[in-house]
Amino acid sequence: DFLNALHEIVPAFGASTDDLRRSRLNGMVDCGDRHKHIYQRALLLVEQVKVSKGSPLVTCLLEGPSGSGKTALAATVGIDSDFPYVKIVSAETMIGLHESTKCAHIVKVFEDAYKSPLSIIILDDIERLLEYVPIGPRFSNLISQTLMVLLKRFPPEGKKLMVIGTTSELSFLDSVGICDAFSVTYHVPTLKANDAKKVLQQLNVFADEDIDSAAEALNDMPIKKLYMLIEMAAQGEAGGSAEAIYSGKEKIKIAHFYDCIQDVVRY
Amino acid sequence: DFLNALHEIVPAFGASTDDLRRSRLNGMVDCGDRHKHIYQRALLLVEQVKVSKGSPLVTCLLEGPSGSGKTALAATVGIDSDFPYVKIVSAETMIGLHESTKCAHIVKVFEDAYKSPLSIIILDDIERLLEYVPIGPRFSNLISQTLMVLLKRFPPEGKKLMVIGTTSELSFLDSVGICDAFSVTYHVPTLKANDAKKVLQQLNVFADEDIDSAAEALNDMPIKKLYMLIEMAAQGEAGGSAEAIYSGKEKIKIAHFYDCIQDVVRY
Amino acid sequence: DFLNALHEIVPAFGASTDDLRRSRLNGMVDCGDRHKHIYQRALLLVEQVKVSKGSPLVTCLLEGPSGSGKTALAATVGIDSDFPYVKIVSAETMIGLHESTKCAHIVKVFEDAYKSPLSIIILDDIERLLEYVPIGPRFSNLISQTLMVLLKRFPPEGKKLMVIGTTSELSFLDSVGICDAFSVTYHVPTLKANDAKKVLQQLNVFADEDIDSAAEALNDMPIKKLYMLIEMAAQGEAGGSAEAIYSGKEKIKIAHFYDCIQDVVRY
Amino acid sequence: DFLNALHEIVPAFGASTDDLRRSRLNGMVDCGDRHKHIYQRALLLVEQVKVSKGSPLVTCLLEGPSGSGKTALAATVGIDSDFPYVKIVSAETMIGLHESTKCAHIVKVFEDAYKSPLSIIILDDIERLLEYVPIGPRFSNLISQTLMVLLKRFPPEGKKLMVIGTTSELSFLDSVGICDAFSVTYHVPTLKANDAKKVLQQLNVFADEDIDSAAEALNDMPIKKLYMLIEMAAQGEAGGSAEAIYSGKEKIKIAHFYDCIQDVVRY
Amino acid sequence: DFLNALHEIVPAFGASTDDLRRSRLNGMVDCGDRHKHIYQRALLLVEQVKVSKGSPLVTCLLEGPSGSGKTALAATVGIDSDFPYVKIVSAETMIGLHESTKCAHIVKVFEDAYKSPLSIIILDDIERLLEYVPIGPRFSNLISQTLMVLLKRFPPEGKKLMVIGTTSELSFLDSVGICDAFSVTYHVPTLKANDAKKVLQQLNVFADEDIDSAAEALNDMPIKKLYMLIEMAAQGEAGGSAEAIYSGKEKIKIAHFYDCIQDVVRY
Amino acid sequence: DFLNALHEIVPAFGASTDDLRRSRLNGMVDCGDRHKHIYQRALLLVEQVKVSKGSPLVTCLLEGPSGSGKTALAATVGIDSDFPYVKIVSAETMIGLHESTKCAHIVKVFEDAYKSPLSIIILDDIERLLEYVPIGPRFSNLISQTLMVLLKRFPPEGKKLMVIGTTSELSFLDSVGICDAFSVTYHVPTLKANDAKKVLQQLNVFADEDIDSAAEALNDMPIKKLYMLIEMAAQGEAGGSAEAIYSGKEKIKIAHFYDCIQDVVRY
């Protein structure tokens, strides 16, 4: 069966997967059907690039609220493909560079990919690559023009390339015209109460009688924030209780958990 | 008869047609009357440039939605003319260059053309050449001024030049004033259901009883997106079925085809 | 009689008229009273500059829709004057130059003119000299300031200068304040049906019974577009008929002529 | 009597008055009470600078429509003062310079003035010095800041300075805050019919019976435009009559005069 | 007990706390429950960073009106943590530097922190770091992009980092998107009358019968302004009384105190 | 008594007071209670800086209409303090400099002040230091950021600094956020009729019976404009009477005085 199980991670031969792994600090757990569906579809596109003759270039955008799991998902697809060249392009490695240098860096990644028969490039947090800020709005048109051309330029004959983009600013990308440059777009959502419950069960830090109310309080929370929240609550009101909770000796007090939600959620 | 059949491609003597051919990755099929009409009219303009004394410069704009076939059409006209100098100017070969360098590059292509008795220059995706982005809007005024002058400047005595532009941002070009600089403008449309049906018949990937519903679902789709969609659907729901379908052993499942449309079309 | 006949072209001694002649690719035909009137008035200004003591500088603006014949008119006045220095300043010869270089070039033309007792400078397509684009709007303020000063600066004692500007963006020039810098302004119009008829009679490419309907269809067309249209129609529906028509053996088919109008006119 | 008669021009010792004289190409005629009043007041300010201890710096702005006689007036005050340093600062001598160079030039003129016991600086056409254009609006803030400081900075002890500015863009200067930097402001108006009549009588180019109607037609015309109009009309309808008119042998035909007004006035 | 008493200051081993101490010019007094609560929560986050495995990076924003005590609070948390690397990033040490130099400086502080197992970085007055001004608004997008990336980038494996930001321009930070980059946000308020009373009691500069009215008049005042006001009032109406008041010999006159409030508060 | 009489000027030891004195060209007269009150309060702040331990930095803004006496007041406070370092920062000495040079200059003045135990810095006409112009509005954000940091940065331990700013653009400073950076703000008003009367009595240029009407006409006039107006009126209608008036032999004619007001006041 072509589709691997969701949390089994098969490292690709020849591809440096360190960066990719680092993008999934809290591992990959089952957090609901939508996340699973996107993963499966993305892997079908991977196959299409590999076998089809008319698709030397396939581009796919993962969009959704901040912390919803886009980068972890993209990294997992990259890892689970058996492509020899998998590369993540992120603003983290280009801090403070001039836009033209960033631009050259991005082009270089594509040029390298063109040398490999099968490649995946992850454009992580495209709004950050574009130095986007909503006031104005301002952004690097140099980089946005470059991306729009790269997202449509075919690799040389015989080479195949998949590009996965991630963003939490869909409407900005749309207004720039970058969305249209992607063939396919998937929305990565926050967790619903029952998705959150699944995650909490796997984490096992709540008493059984609290797990439903906790999950309910987590309704509509992005998965990344959920992890931060659990960590905060695990310290306990007066500090010092984290070890006991992670080792299973104690459970998180639901009242303190509610308190922590106040600090994290902005109204 | 001066007009060649639509999908017969006669390479021009002395003109490098590699770039042009690469622009038609999925070949040229019959996809309806409007595309055919535009092709014929464009060839008449080619003849006018060749024979007329008062028209040393003819300029023609192909505009239409993204993926409607503009570049492929322009490339085909370029190939089917028997002009010794046919050149495509595209943002792909100028990624990351400064606007003044791009400008110089474009001027160079025109200067070269002026040396040939008969030339065609394709300005592909003019909005991209202008580094256009709708926010602001921003674009290179240097390049837009250059194009406006080049589109009106006569070649030296005895030389003839045809310029074909393509764009999917007509109203932007209009507001810049570039549209007025073209003598003629043709609208390249998306496919209607019956146009799509013609294409599907030629591709032969659907069961006979599904072809009408498939074509109906493709109503108003640009031809480029149609090809991408067929490729996606051909993988099958669980992957792996592409070869069987292209070899004719299997047909695309219409239900899965509908699914794929969801991923590709944005509402 | 001081006023020369409209289409007789008398080259001036000592002035290079090559550029000027090239601006009238389709020659000068009688195309109605307004064009003739403007020509005569412009020649009166030429005389005023020559004989008057209080007018060492006279400036005149020809404005009107794109293709209405402004440049050809200005060039004709320049040729028909007997002034030793007649120069056309056009964006065509300054493509891609930096605004400060263009500015220097323009100033140089004026400085040269100041050395001749009698000079005419044609500032062709002022909006293009200013790198104007309606979006924004943007334009070179450096060049516009330069023009505003040059249009008011008297030549040195004993020297006389006439400046003729052309533009199809009157309201822009007005909002910049350049219009006020010209002493006189003339509007160069499109052709009315009866003006067009005059031109068609001189071209002799329609059957007698078609000439009125053809002229009617050309109502409100600029003269430059009229010429392009005739060339297109002369190819015939299937190409190849141009020679027969220009040699008078055949006439343009009125139905095909209507078709061509569709391609050229934008609604 | 301190106040000189209006059109007597007494050159100042030691001051180069060539530039100043060139600013009054058509001489100074009596053109109504307002012009005379402004001239007298300006001369009183000249005296104030000279004799008062508390006014080492007096600044005065002449504002009014284009061509109303501001520059000629300012130049006349400069000439009629007996100040050793009288200098006109104009955009004409700074064409194409960078704003910082212009700025340095202006500062230099003030520094020079500070060395003379009594000085007059004419800042001619301040909006042009500021490179003002209404679109945007745009202008040089560097120069405008410089002027605002210079207009308030006292000369060194024992030195006296009068600054006369001219502008036809009062509301712009006002919005920049430059108006407030001037101590006194005078409005220089267009001519009323009876002012125009005075001028026409002195020029003597109309038949007696036409002079009133001509003056009426000139109501609200700036004096500079009046001179241009007379020159145009003096050529006659068919050219060639200028000499006869200026020598008094012929008079301007009133009908042709009305025609010329049409060309000059914009509605 | 993990939580230290509020005003006891325990200097950290190895961390330079001079800058931090200088940020608390008026010491730390008990000024109400909210300030105390924030301090305690911040110390819990300090502990979380130290013990948790899933939280190598915790970010916390202190926002509130100008002078409400944000910087003093952040500095106190830094001092009271036992972290070897505690650094304050402030605009004061980067006056007049180009934004790219500031950017490099900030990055350097983070890179240094990444070398220490446990670090705290205080980004003081983020709007000033961003060179924010409400008109426009304008700000350094280079620095804001840099902060957004740094606030999300994990330190290298095995290293832990806490970032504390302060700002009095929450809505600006929000519109830039920097707020979302912080995991937790606390609002630092002005003082209520009863909070102010606590502070006044500790300062002991009012007569007992005046202390309630004085506290009432200080309702809604930021703590920093309160200190300035007391100093002003302590001079007395005619000057010279400060020493007597601070030594306890005299008390501040309540009427003069009300007067001083008028000067300090803007309506 | 700590407070010196208003118009007695006691030069400070060691401080260069030439610049300061030059700022009070017309001396200091009694012009009403508000001016006196501000002067006294400012001197109290001077004392506070000197004696208080918690106030190493006190900042005070004088704002009011153009010409209301702000600079003269600030200079007088500087002179009347006995501080060893008193410095005025004015746009006059930085004409035409680049904003970064100005910025460096301002920082230098502060750095110098930090070396003196007691210092006063006058930031004169802050809007001019910021190169402010209402159109746009435009101003130097570099300088405004620098001022905002300098106005809050404490001098090194043991040093004391008072900063006095002046401005006639309060609402601009407010919108930039510079007002909030000052601890105290005083409004310096125009003169009321009875304030003006006091000044006129001291000047003694009107007949006794005219002084009340003259004062009435001066209601709401800034003191600087009052001085200019008296000088103008003192020339007399036909010039030449200034000496007689200042020597007391003649008085200003009230009718001519009213005339002069027309020239100076803009409606």
Ligand SMILES: Nc1ncnc2c1ncn2[C@@H]1O[C@H](COP(=O)(O)OP(=O)(O)OP(=O)(O)O)[C@@H](O)[C@H]1O
């Ligand atoms: N099934 C899952 N899918 C995605 N992420 C998961 C899943 N299970 C656990 N995670 C964890 O959730 C976190 C998701 O964070 P991630 O950085 O991918 O979100 P994001 O949407 O990219 O956030 P941002 O908008 O800030 O870029 C990761 O730490 C990851 O390890």
Ligand SMILES: Nc1ncnc2c1ncn2[C@@H]1O[C@H](COP(=O)(O)OP(=O)(O)OP(=O)(O)O)[C@@H](O)[C@H]1O
């Ligand atoms: N008759 C046809 N006309 C045009 N294109 C055709 C035709 N038949 C097949 N095609 C294929 O359809 C595709 C059209 O894509 P093309 O790049 O020309 O579209 P486009 O309008 O230029 O798109 P974009 O807006 O992205 O530039 C090409 O792959 C081409 O091979």
Ligand SMILES: Nc1ncnc2c1ncn2[C@@H]1O[C@H](COP(=O)(O)OP(=O)(O)OP(=O)(O)O)[C@@H](O)[C@H]1O
């Ligand atoms: N009487 C005429 N007046 C003007 N042009 C004429 C006349 N007769 C023939 N023509 C031809 O008409 C054309 C006018 O084009 P021209 O370039 O002068 O127009 P334009 O108004 O300058 O156009 P644009 O707005 O594009 O600059 C020329 O080819 C000229 O030879």
Ligand SMILES: Nc1ncnc2c1ncn2[C@@H]1O[C@H](COP(=O)(O)OP(=O)(O)OP(=O)(O)O)[C@@H](O)[C@H]1O
């Ligand atoms: N009494 C007068 N006052 C002013 N100008 C006069 C007078 N009599 C004659 N003139 C003539 O009128 C003309 C006035 O033109 P001038 O350039 O001074 O106007 P302006 O207001 O400065 O115009 P612009 O707005 O273009 O700068 C000059 O040629 C001058 O010789």
Ligand SMILES: Nc1ncnc2c1ncn2[C@@H]1O[C@H](COP(=O)(O)OP(=O)(O)OP(=O)(O)O)[C@@H](O)[C@H]1O
């Ligand atoms: N409990 C307290 N919390 C905070 N500050 C206190 C406390 N007690 C006394 N202070 C004093 O109050 C002042 C608070 O000023 P601080 O600079 O921290 O305010 P801020 O909010 O950072 O101001 P700004 O908005 O100007 O940056 C300091 O001088 C500090 O010494």
Ligand SMILES: Nc1ncnc2c1ncn2[C@@H]1O[C@H](COP(=O)(O)OP(=O)(O)OP(=O)(O)O)[C@@H](O)[C@H]1O
């Ligand atoms: N009591 C007084 N207070 C202030 N100025 C006085 C006083 N008495 C006389 N003057 C004179 O009034 C004038 C005030 O002008 P000053 O330059 O101080 O005003 P300003 O408000 O700074 O003006 P601007 O807004 O142009 O900077 C000075 O010439 C000063 O000598």
Ligand SMILES: [Mg+2]
């Ligand atoms: Mg991400």
Ligand SMILES: [Mg+2]
């Ligand atoms: Mg294309």
Ligand SMILES: [Mg+2]
């Ligand atoms: Mg033209």
Ligand SMILES: [Mg+2]
């Ligand atoms: Mg003038």
Ligand SMILES: [Mg+2]
């Ligand atoms: Mg602070």
Ligand SMILES: [Mg+2]
């Ligand atoms: Mg001042």
